[in-house]
Amino acid sequence: MIYYKTNEEIELLRISNLLVSATLAEVASHIKPGATTNQLDKIAEAFIRDNGGVPAFKGYKGFPFTCCMSINEAVVHGFANDVPLKDGDIVSIDTGVVKNGYVGDSAYTFAIGEIAEEIKNLLKVTKESLYKGIEKATVGNRIGDISWAIQEHTEKKHGYGVVRELTGHGVGKSLHEDPEVPNYGRRGNGLKLQDGLVIAIEPMINLGNKEIFVADDDWTIVTQDGKVSAHFEHSIVVRKNKADILSSFVDIEKAEKDNVHLFSN
Ligand code: MG
Ligand code: MG
Numbered sequence: 001m002i003y004y005k006t007n008e009e010i011e012l013l014r015i016s017n018l019l020v021s022a023t024l025a026e027v028a029s030h031i032k033p034g035a036t037t038n039q040l041d042k043i044a045e046a047f048i049r050d051n052g053g054v055p056a057f058k059g060y061k062g063f064p065f066t067c068c069m070s071i072n073e074a075v076v077h078g079f080a081n082d083v084p085l086k087d088g089d090i091v092s093i094d095t096g097v098v099k100n101g102y103v104g105d106s107a108y109t110f111a112i113g114e115i116a117e118e119i120k121n122l123l124k125v126t127k128e129s130l131y132k133g134i135e136k137a138t139v140g141n142r143i144g145d146i147s148w149a150i151q152e153h154t155e156k157k158h159g160y161g162v163v164r165e166l167t168g169h170g171v172g173k174s175l176h177e178d179p180e181v182p183n184y185g186r187r188g189n190g191l192k193l194q195d196g197l198v199i200a201i202e203p204m205i206n207l208g209n210k211e212i213f214v215a216d217d218d219w220t221i222v223t224q225d226g227k228v229s230a231h232f233e234h235s236i237v238v239r240k241n242k243a244d245i246l247s248s249f250v251d252i253e254k255a256e257k258d259n260v261h262l263f264s265n
Helices: 007-028 037-050 116-133 142-158 252-257
Strands: 067-071 073-076 089-098 102-112 168-169 177-181 198-202 204-207 213-214 220-225 229-231 234-237
Touching: 007 089, 007 102, 007 234, 007 252, 037 089, 067 116, 073 089, 073 204, 073 229, 089 177, 089 229, 102 116, 102 229, 102 234, 116 229, 116 252, 142 177, 142 213, 177 198, 198 204, 229 252
Parallel strands: none
Antiparallel strands: 067 073, 067 089, 073 220, 089 102, 168 177, 168 198, 198 234, 204 229, 213 220
């Protein structure tokens, strides 16, 4: 069942998504070698609640944290822990909020200190692929056009592994609504995009091959070959000539630049 949103609902979704973006920017300002993902998760939760939101992930199907903290070979759905972050790590931070009954959902991958050139490139290309997907999210196109654009840029052009088992999704009053938005697919295939469809587009791209497994905690998705994985996510509205991006990386990228411990493209 697909729920197309009214303009009033879309403005509420924008508020929720901008709170997610502000939360990620706040967390970004605290990332440094020695910080733990548990500390960062607590900062995120306090920030969301101080701003009138409720963490959308905490308690979702039993997930125990405010953020998914996925370090290096973890793709998504990682648990926060007390292991200090270190120079050369990358950490994907994915979070969601509920405010006014509507969910915001966005994610960003950060690089701590000096990282290998090939990892810098993975982050750059994965973020680019998100925007290439968003470019296709216009009325009259199909889901497969978004999927194809992401796969073309990451897998075909750069030889990265595109995770198949996890996808983007509709988002609204619920965190996960129809339709699914895969990061691989064929042009001209799938659901025809209509005005007011709100979807989270979220390429999960591996430096090595596409194979993944679920860790012993039953949540964390990890690459089989142990190579790193990147993840960037925006929630967007399908519109006639150009998608409307509800979340924003502007303040996150500013925090990333201002934080001497973070590498920024
Ligand atoms: Mg997310
Ligand atoms: Mg999502």
